[in-house]
Structures are given as structure tokens and as C-alpha cells.
Amino acid sequence: MSRIADIASTLTGYDDAADLSVEAVHAFLSQLTATVVVTQRESVSLLDALGRVLAEDIISPISVPPHDNSAMDGYAFDGSVLPKDAPIDASITLRVAGTALAGAAWRGALGAGDAVRIMTGAMMPAGLDTVIPQEFCKVDGDRVCFPAKVLRRGDNRRFAGEDLMKGQPALRKGERLSPAALGMVASLGLPGVPALRRLRVACFSTGDEILSLGDAPREGAVYDSNRYTVIGLLTRLGCEVIDLGLVRDDPATLAATLQRAAREADAIVTSGGVSAGAADHTRDVMQQLGDMAFWRVAMRPGRPLAVGLIPREASPQPAVLFGLPGNPVAVMVTFLAFVRPALLRMMGCHEAAAAPPPLLRARSTSPIRKKPGRTEYQRGFVKNVRGALPEVCVASHQGSGVLSSMVEANGLVVLHHDQGSVAAGDEVDVMMFDGVI
């Protein structure tokens, strides 16, 4: 049995004669991608590591912070001097024995009830556990006086290792490095990370009516926008993009390009030619070269979708082919819904790092017509409302060839499979673009 048929047979209710639900496609793709995950590793310098996937856990070689230190500029003292039941206006006066600076600890002798002037980040002098911020203090010569009731013992002290403890895992294998994670690795003093090699993804557009940029306009033809969108989406994901250009609807050229793509890449993303259109050779060529499924997905936009495996000569692992529909918005929506999570898994991300971003709840400013029985993704603009849920206004033009409303949108309203029409003021789910595209 082919691998595609094999996976299909494990899915309950899989019937590719009917439209497949978005959930069924997800289930299918998570099985398909489980066996084609990047394993080769390389060492990457921290400044080049944004978006890279960790090849192994990072264990803290040190504790961060390495010492107990002050969270405020002020005066460190032994909190046991704070009275338990003092009147509201009680104050404390202490002798200031010296000064502790960040990077220059104070190691002098302390008498009972002595304080030390201390700066944020400076090591806590031995025996002192509480810091009074300087804005509460009156200083007179070597005496500091402050109200007793403004703090409790232990306030404004940061513990050694409260961020990361030496010997503990700091980051997990499969983590995709964010700016925060880069800072965390740097806080451990590590100049680089063990990363999985980047996923190589080839892409090309198909169609005789498509013009390359620089071509003169021609009747009935449109410029190739999809390749630029797909390259942008892949670049944002941190993939190594192999741009194979625009391919004419000619079987020999299509076959040669697909074979080259499979030779050079782990995954292939094409656009156009996957519906049952008469002039398209794309489907036939894909079918000849690979183990393919051509689906109609119960979603809008993005109904036709091809997924398959193209064998590679030099590798036991086939390349995964995603044949996206030609319409420019359908390309983006199918990429976000299916290709992105699949590629994240192939990149070696752990489950949480490959999960789709959480959906935002927002109130629709207008009614939205929707038939139950398919998932719809509508371009919308979300704005914050003070003291209430955010509002989303869906674009008036939702045509799957209309990129301008995709450019203006900051998210996609996700109208789920069983959901019906939405009334103005109803709550809806929104997939926000920020951090995703």
C-alpha cells in the first residue's frame, strides 16, 4: 500500500470522494510529517540563531543570577529588625556601614542593625536580606531613616538561580529560538547553540497565464504574485528557500522541475494547477512522479489541495509536496492552515512550538453569512476596545483572488466547520497574523 493510502486508512471517516474537513487534513498531515523530520545538526552562533530549532536540550552551566542581589537602588538591611506590630507611623533608623555596587560587592564587617547602601544588581552583603528603596529614605550623615510599615522582610531581594538553576534544563530540544530565548542563552554565557539544519523548501508557480516580473503585460495574463508570497512565508518560518521560478504548463518541464525540487529540498510548495481544470498538466505530472492525494477540503478559500511524497534518489526520505491552489488568498490561507504547522514539525519543533498560535476572541462589528459544513477564513481587522473584547471588522471583499484585503487585514476570522452565520456583536475566533506572517 502507498504511504498516503496507508495513512488515509488509519483516519476514521476519511473519504476523499467527499470534501475533507480541515481537522481531517490536520490529522493526516501530522502523521505524514512524523516520519520526515530533519535530524542533521550544526553549531550556530547566537547572532544567527533567531528562529533556529534546538537540536538538544540546553542545560544551564551556571545559575542566573549567579548571586543573591538587590532589585532596587536603596539600602540593604537585616529584615529581622522590622517590628511586627508597629504603629502606622513607626520608623526605623539604621547606620550605613558602606556601599555595594553592581559588580563590586561590599565585604566589610557589619554591626547589628547596620545597613549597606546598595545598587540594583549588586550582590547582597552576607547576613542582609531586605532592601528599602531609596525614595522612602531620609539620610542624615551615616544614618538612614525610613517608615517601618512600607515593606516586609525579604522584599526587593533577588535570589541566586531564581531565573535559571545550574544543572537544570533551560531550553528544550525542538524549541524555536525567539528573541527572548536568544537572550536567555546569552545569559548563560553560551556563544552558540546546537541547531537542526534548516529545512530546505523548494517552491515554484505554475500556469501558462502567469507572467514573470519584467515580462510585458499580455492579454489574459497576470503576474506571478504567489511565488513572492510563498517565499515570504517560508522565509518568516526560517526555511532555506530554493526558488525554482515559474514553470510553464508543459509536462516535461513540470516533471524536470519537480524532480529537481525533490533532489534539492525536503519539502516542495507549488501553486496552481491542482483543481480539475482541463488545461492543467500539473496534477498528472505530480501523480506520475509521486504518491499523491488530491483533495477538496471543506474550507473557503482553499478548496483544492494536493499533498504527496516525491521519492528522492539520494535519500530514503521522500520530499513532501504541498500543491496549493492558484488563487493568491487561497495560497496564503492553505499555507497558514496546513503547510506552516506541517513544516514546523518537519523542522524538528516540539509539539508546543509547532502548535498553531492561540486564537483571539473578538466581537464582529457586522453580520457574517456562513454555511455550516465547512471552515471559512475571512480577512478582518482587529482593534482594541477599552474595557471590552477587541472588535473585528471583516473586509467587504473576500474574493480568493483579492490580495488587497489580505494586505489590509491583521488577522483571519475563523468560522469553524459546524458554525452558522454570525450576527453583529457576536463573538468570533481570530487567527492573528502578528508573529505568524
Ligand SMILES: Nc1nc2c(c(=O)[nH]1)N[C@H]1C(S)=C(S)[C@@H](COP(=O)(O)OP(=O)(O)OC[C@H]3O[C@@H](n4cnc5c(N)ncnc54)[C@H](O)[C@@H]3O)O[C@H]1N2
Ligand atoms: N469546476 C471547478 N472549478 C474550480 C474549483 C472547483 O472546485 N471546481 N475550485 C476553484 C478554486 S476554489 C480554486 S482556488 C481554483 C484553484 O485552481 P488551481 O489550483 O488549478 O489554480 P489555477 O486554475 O491554476 O489558478 C487559479 C487562479 O489563480 C491565479 N493564479 C495562479 N497562479 C498564480 C500566481 N502564481 N500568481 C498570481 N495568480 C495566480 C490564476 O490566474 C487563476 O485566476 O480553482 C477554482 N475552480
Ligand code: MOO
Ligand atoms: O481555493 Mo479557492 O477559492 O477556495 O480560492
